[in-house]
Amino acid sequence: ETGVTQSPTHLIKTRGQQVTLRCSSQSGHNTVSWYQQALGQGPQFIFQYYREEENGRGNFPPRFSGLQFPNYSSELNVNALELDDSALYLCASSLPRGGGSYNEQFFGPGTRLTVL
Amino acid sequence: DAKTTQPPSMDCAEGRAANLPCNHSTISGNEYVYWYRQIHSQGPQYIIHGLKNNETNEMASLIITEDRKSSTLILPHATLRDTAVYYCIVRVAYGGSQGNLIFGKGTKLSVKP
Numbered sequence: 001e002t003g004v005t006q007s008p009t010h011l012i013k014t015r016g017q018q019v020t021l022r023c024s025s026q027s028g029h030n031t032v033s034w035y036q037q038a039l040g041q042g043p044q045f046i047f048q049y050y051r052e053e054e055n056g057r058g059n060f061p062p063r064f065s066g067l068q069f070p071n072y073s074s075e076l077n078v079n080a081l082e083l084d085d086s087a088l089y090l091c092a093s094s095l096p097r098g099g100g101s102y103n104e105q106f107f108g109p110g111t112r113l114t115v116l
Numbered sequence: 117d118a119k120t121t122q123p124p125s126m127d128c129a130e131g132r133a134a135n136l137p138c139n140h141s142t143i144s145g146n147e148y149v150y151w152y153r154q155i156h157s158q159g160p161q162y163i164i165h166g167l168k169n170n171e172t173n174e175m176a177s178l179i180i181t182e183d184r185k186s187s188t189l190i191l192p193h194a195t196l197r198d199t200a201v202y203y204c205i206v207r208v209a210y211g212g213s214q215g216n217l218i219f220g221k222g223t224k225l226s227v228k229p
Contacts, residue, residue, distance in 0.1 A: 004159070033217075042118070042203060042219030043160065056216055090159050092217075105217060107159030 003027060004093050004108035012114045013081050021076045021111045025093030031055070032074040033105060034066060037088040049074055078113075086115045118220030119143065120204045125224040128198075134191040136223050138204030141185045146208050149180060151189045153200040154222070160203065163189065194227045201225070 003026035013019050025032050031050045035043035045058040049068035063079040072093070078085055089112075092105035121139040128134040140149060150165040164171055164178045166187075171178045177190040191198055203222040 035217075035219075040221075042201075042221055043217070045216050045218065048216070058216070092159070104162050104165070106162065109159050110157075 004091065004106050006091055006108040006111050008111060009109070010112045012116065014116050015081055015083060017081050018077065018079045019081060019113060021089050021113070023074045023076070023091035023108055025072045025074070026106050029093035029095060029106070030072050031094045032068055032072065033092045033094070034074070034076050035090040035092065036060070037090060037110070043090055046076070081115045083115050086113060088112050118218050119206050120220055122204055122220060122223045124221065125226070127226050127228055128194045130196060130227055130229050131193055134194040134198065134225055134227070136189040136202050136225065137186065138189070139186045140204070140206045143184050143206050147206045148208070149178065149187050150205045150207060150217070151176070151178065152203045152205065154203070155200040196227050196229065199225060199227045
């Protein structure tokens with residue numbers, strides 16, 4: 001186990017609804033990244049948060065948004081859900097920048113979102 | 117797009133070494149080679165990474181060619197629990213876009229009894 005937790009584990013929503021997914025990072029990690037993994041595909045980078053600020057974004061529309069809190073936990077919000085949003089959503093936390101350390105990412109178990 | 121090419125699937129007998137190849141012919145001088153694996157229905161798990169020297173840890177060994185255009189991940193004694201999708205990723209390791217792991221489709225390794 002990596003110490004990264006996500007909730008809920010599974011979620012079913014209908015098209016047009018909004019959803020919030022949560023992630024608690026590993027202790028001491030101030031960077032959280034979110035990924036979307038469609039069935040049979042590798043994870044795709046959504047965005048990253050570093051010290052409560054968005055710090056990079058992949059090719060996802062603005063209806064995908066996020067937050068990071070002072071304790072470094074994070075939320076992923078998706079508005080106006082579409083059928084193609086059905087996927088496993090993964091968050092990963094990483095070691096602080098600098099200090100000569102590499103930015104290995106530790107992934108949580110994911111939240112399985114189904115949009116009907 | 118992913119900067120790596122991997123075979124879609126491989127089989128390995130339990131107890132034997134599993135050698136997973138990866139091509140990364142466009143790798144830049146400041147990019148490392150990372151390997152992650154994803155066991156069914158779990159999040160990806162970091163395995164190992166390297167720049168140009170061969171690396172070994174408790175999980176695996178990483179062999180990088182001298183020209184750095186390809187590498188091989190070696191699981192010395194594969195077990196059934198090593199059945200997973202293995203992803204080879206190249207990325208900078210210091211600063212830059214530290215969050216942006218670009219995953220391809222990986223190699224599905226099946227370890228058979």
